[in-house]
Amino acid sequence: MPKPGELTFAAPRRAKPPRHLADLSPAERREAVAALGEKPFRAGQLSRHYFTRLADDPAQWTDMPAALRERLATELMPALMTSVRDIACDDGATRKTLWKLFDGTLVESVLMRYPDRATMCVSSQAGCGMNCPFCATGQAGLTRNLSTAEIVEQVVAGARALQRGEVPGGPGRVSNIVFMGMGEPLANYKAVLGAVRRITDPSPDGLGISQRSVTISTVGLVPAMEKLAEEGLSCTLALSLHAPDDELRDTLVPVNTRWPVREVLDAAWHYEARTGRRVSIEYALIKDINDHAWRADLLGKRLRNHNAHVNLIPLNPTPGSKWTASTQQRQDEFVRLLEAHGVPVTVRDTRGRDIDGACGQLAAADAG
Numbered sequence: 042m043p044k045p046g047e048l049t050f051a052a053p054r055r056a057k058p059p060r061h062l063a064d065l066s067p068a069e070r071r072e073a074v075a076a077l078g079e080k081p082f083r084a085g086q087l088s089r090h091y092f093t094r095l096a097d098d099p100a101q102w103t104d105m106p107a108a109l110r111e112r113l114a115t116e117l118m119p120a121l122m123t124s125v126r127d128i129a130c131d132d133g134a135t136r137k138t139l140w141k142l143f144d145g146t147l148v149e150s151v152l153m154r155y156p157d158r159a160t161m162c163v164s165s166q167a168g169c170g171m172n173c174p175f176c177a178t179g180q181a182g183l184t185r186n187l188s189t190a191e192i193v194e195q196v197v198a199g200a201r202a203l204q205r206g207e208v209p210g211g212p213g214r215v216s217n218i219v220f221m222g223m224g225e226p227l228a229n230y231k232a233v234l235g236a237v238r239r240i241t242d243p244s245p246d247g248l249g250i251s252q253r254s255v256t257i258s259t260v261g262l263v264p265a266m267e268k269l270a271e272e273g274l275s276c277t278l279a280l281s282l283h284a285p286d287d288e289l290r291d292t293l294v295p296v297n298t299r300w301p302v303r304e305v306l307d308a309a310w311h312y313e314a315r316t317g318r319r320v321s322i323e324y325a326l327i328k329d330i331n332d333h334a335w336r337a338d339l340l341g342k343r344l345r346n347h348n349a350h351v352n353l354i355p356l357n358p359t360p361g362s363k364w365t366a367s368t369q370q371r372q373d374e375f376v377r378l379l380e381a382h383g384v385p386v387t388v389r390d391t392r393g394r395d396i397d398g399a400c401g402q403l404a405a406a407d408a409g
């Protein structure tokens with residue numbers, strides 16, 4: 042367990058997961074197939090099976106000779122994870138899956154279906170090194186980075202469940218992706234960027250989900266935020282602010298001691314300027330900790346005149362934490378004060394709270 046405030050940026054070195062089609066760019070896939078002595082066009086067929094048809098069973102790849110199917114499956118589509126457990130709530134509309142990776146590492150992902158969309162919340166790391174004291178994932182420390190394919194596979198699994206009609210509401214598709222599961226996505230930059238490409242590249246190279254429907258949430262790693270702004274993407278950036286002043290944010294989001302509020306907001310405005318995308322500011326409302334009227338005012342002052350919107354998250358309970366969500370009255374007042382500054386505000390729903398699948402509750406520790 043990390044000590045309070047301790048930060049871990051570099052993930053421990055571990056054995057790498059086996060190479061998978063979803064780790065590779067379209068050009069790398071052709072090279073990989075050619076290196077196996079096969080015609081490069083097979084890479085396109087394989088991509089169509091995986092990304093477009095979501096067909097993971099080689100028996101369904103009828104445009105290839107049977108022996109080749111087996112070979113390509115072994116070489117380029119090894120099983121990367123197995124589902125240990127699925128728990129659902131909201132009459133099946135919210136579903137949390139616990140995954141066991143090739144080396145026994147556990148991670149979780151959450152699928153949330155709404156009348157008009159289906160959102161997949163994915164993990165980018167096993168554990169997290171950012172140590173925010175109100176987040177369950179942060180308390181266990183960082184186990185390792187996930188590979189691009191390990192991230193993409195979480196999305197594909199959700200897409201398959203919807204395609205096969207396993208989620209109440211009839212067959213459907215994943216429309217939105219949020220990097221809000223376990224881990225700090227910008228601390229695993231390369232793998233996350235690869236996953237964003239696979240998720241958003243049009244079919245058959247990728248899943249063809251709109252970049253605008255992909256949200257990357259960060260504690261505020263400024264150099265990585267600046268790099269992300271230059272990638273030519275139109276993804277949404279979400280910044281976990283949680284306090285408008287350095288004194289409090291130093292304790293709630295310990296990485297603030299490296300990159301304080303002013304710098305992290307400047308990086309958010311830079312992202313906004315480069316991409317034209319409205320930035321989302323996440324603020325978990327914690328009773329008597331960060332829910333004061335003067336903090337709402339300071340937040341409003343810092344955000345007004347910027348293309349930002351505040352997403353208030355009623356604090357979800359985590360094991361061993363003494364903190365609770367703000368009262369309804371305080372929450373309403375916080376909303377009112379921000380709106381008085383002309384800052385748009387929404388309150389995030391608490392989907393998955395009863396299955397420990399809501400924000401900050403993913404721990405993947407209780408495999409049993």
Ligand code: SAH
Nearest residue numbers: 176221224225258259281323356357400401
């Ligand atoms: N590491 C990234 C993504 C993780 S979680 C980040 O911090 O942005 C997504 C959001 O859930 C973050 O804003 C995080 O601060 C918030 N969160 C963590 N624990 C929470 C809790 N107990 N209740 C409500 N929100 C929480």
